[in-house]
Amino acid sequence: xxGRGVAPSETSLEKGTPRLNPHTFQVLIADGRIxxxxxxxxKPNQEPWNPAxxxxxxxxxxxxxxxxxxxxxWTELLFTAxxxxxxxxxxxxxxxxxxxxxxxxxxxxxxxxxxxxxxxGDTQPADNKNGTALVSVAPIDRRKKxxxx
Numbered sequence: 001x002x003g004r005g006v007a008p009s010e011t012s013l014e015k016g017t018p019r020l021n022p023h024t025f026q027v028l029i030a031d032g033r034i035x036x037x038x039x040x041x042x043k044p045n046q047e048p049w050n051p052a053x054x055x056x057x058x059x060x061x062x063x064x065x066x067x068x069x070x071x072x073x074w075t076e077l078l079f080t081a082x083x084x085x086x087x088x089x090x091x092x093x094x095x096x097x098x099x100x101x102x103x104x105x106x107x108x109x110x111x112x113x114x115x116x117x118x119x120x121g122d123t124q125p126a127d128n129k130n131g132t133a134l135v136s137v138a139p140i141d142r143r144k145k146x147x148x149x
Contacts, residue, residue: 025119028064035066036074039081053085064120065107077106 039057043049049057060066060077069077080102087095107113113120 025117027119027121028067030064030120030122031067032062034058034061036061036069036077039078043082043085049081050085050088052088053081056084057081060106065113065118073106076102080106 038061039049039054041048057077080099083095083099083102086092087099103109104112104115107116107118
């Protein structure tokens, strides 16, 4: 399966695209709040969760991305938790490939968030009720240069 290519950088978006405003990234504030449901004590098959899976779930509950999650996103993340648990107990290349694809959709890594036009910040004030802000990103060469250069 072909990949999606190189993730867009903030400066490469200056050229623009007819589909999207190339300067707009959604900034999610890392506010430390815990969102979403707790993981049940037992999996659907009545076995306990692997402790690493519980930790993984808690990371997502505290993530900035969780501000955008709807009930269907949490359901998808629960199915992904079952996959994570399977990988911890019996790793397989097929399961790991599926996990990689699922994590991409949630914006797990920096390049995933860039493709989703998403940034995680810690000081930007929110523009709306769900704690996110839309900002314009200026290219780095527009920054003021130091006096002695």
